[in-house]
Structures are given as structure tokens and as C-alpha cells.
Amino acid sequence: MMRLLSLFFLWDLLPPGVKRKTKFQECLDKTHRRLSQFIDPAAIRFFRAPMGMQSATMAEVVREKGLVSVLGDVYSNDPAIGSQAPSQAKTQFHANFIAHRVRRGSVVIMHVPQRFARHQCSAVLRTVLPALKAKGLSCVPLSVLYDGAQAKSGTHERTAAENCSVL
Structure with missing residues (x-):
């Protein structure tokens, strides 16, 4: 229990940008796992930001994951x-x-x-x-x-x- 509390405490000490990045990485990984149940994971190459609004943190994570950001016209x-x-x-x-x-x-x-x-x-x-x-x-x-x-x-x-x- 103490280890879990320590992790939560450490999480609270992280700067907001790091938390957002970690949360976005988790969401992207979860989406990737779900999609991989239905299609070849290698086919997952693109990312469209919700409502077309992509932050610098999102762009960084998308790049790290090897995805291509897409906007519609x-x-x-x-x-x-x-x-x-x-x-x-x-x-x-x-x-x-x-x-x-x-x-x-x-x-x-x-x-x-x-x-x-x-x-x-x-x-x-x-x-x-x-x-x-x-x-x-x-x-x-x-x-x-x-x-x-x-x-x-x-x-x-x-x-x-x-x-x-x-x-």
C-alpha cells in the first residue's frame, strides 16, 4: 500500500506537462491495443487529433510513436x-x-x-x-x-x- 501511495505522491509532484504527456501516451496505447484486435497493428499509421486540435505534447507523442498526424480539409x-x-x-x-x-x-x-x-x-x-x-x-x-x-x-x-x- 505504501508503494502505491508513493507512486501517487510522485505523480502529484510531476509538472503538468509530464502528466499530460503520460496520460496522452496511455490513451494512445489503449486505442492502439483496441484497434490491434481488429486490424494488423502495422496498419495503424495515422492520428487525427480530436476536433483537429493538437497540442505540442500530442504532436511529440505522435511523432515518438511513429504516427502521422492528419487533418481534413x-x-x-x-x-x-x-x-x-x-x-x-x-x-x-x-x-x-x-x-x-x-x-x-x-x-x-x-x-x-x-x-x-x-x-x-x-x-x-x-x-x-x-x-x-x-x-x-x-x-x-x-x-x-x-x-x-x-x-x-x-x-x-x-x-x-x-x-x-x-x-
């Missing part, structure tokens, strides 16, 4: 549609918003449906995917977009590609 605030069956007008708004802003190499942010929420994305995708196809675009995994950009430019920094990706 097209986001229609799809959670605002609501968790119930979306109306046709709301679905059409979000589909149009996305379709008119996507360019080759775009990264679209959409939220994955959950058991009791976020079912709006399914309806938006059913509407927007044909519109993107009509523009000559296809949706690909982020890894394809990233690897294509790297091969084309010879660097990790550029995002020119012949597709778009939906996150």
Missing part, C-alpha cells in the same frame, strides 16, 4: 444532423457541402455511425458518393492517398493525389 459538421434518422433536406445539405468542396487529394472528415448515434453518415454517403463519382473522384483509404502522395512527391509533406479520402 472538408468537414460539414455532420454530427449537427442529429442522431435520429436525418431529414432529406439535412442529408442533401451535407452531401452538397462535401461534393462542392472535395478536390483531388482532399481528406473528408465524417463521423462513423455508432450503435445508438451518428447514423446520419450512412444517408450522407449514399447521396455524396455518386456525386463524387460523377466528378471523376473515388474514395480510398488514407494510406492509399498518403502513399500515393509520397511516391509522387518523394516526401511525406505533400498531399497531391488522384483520389480523396473519407475519415
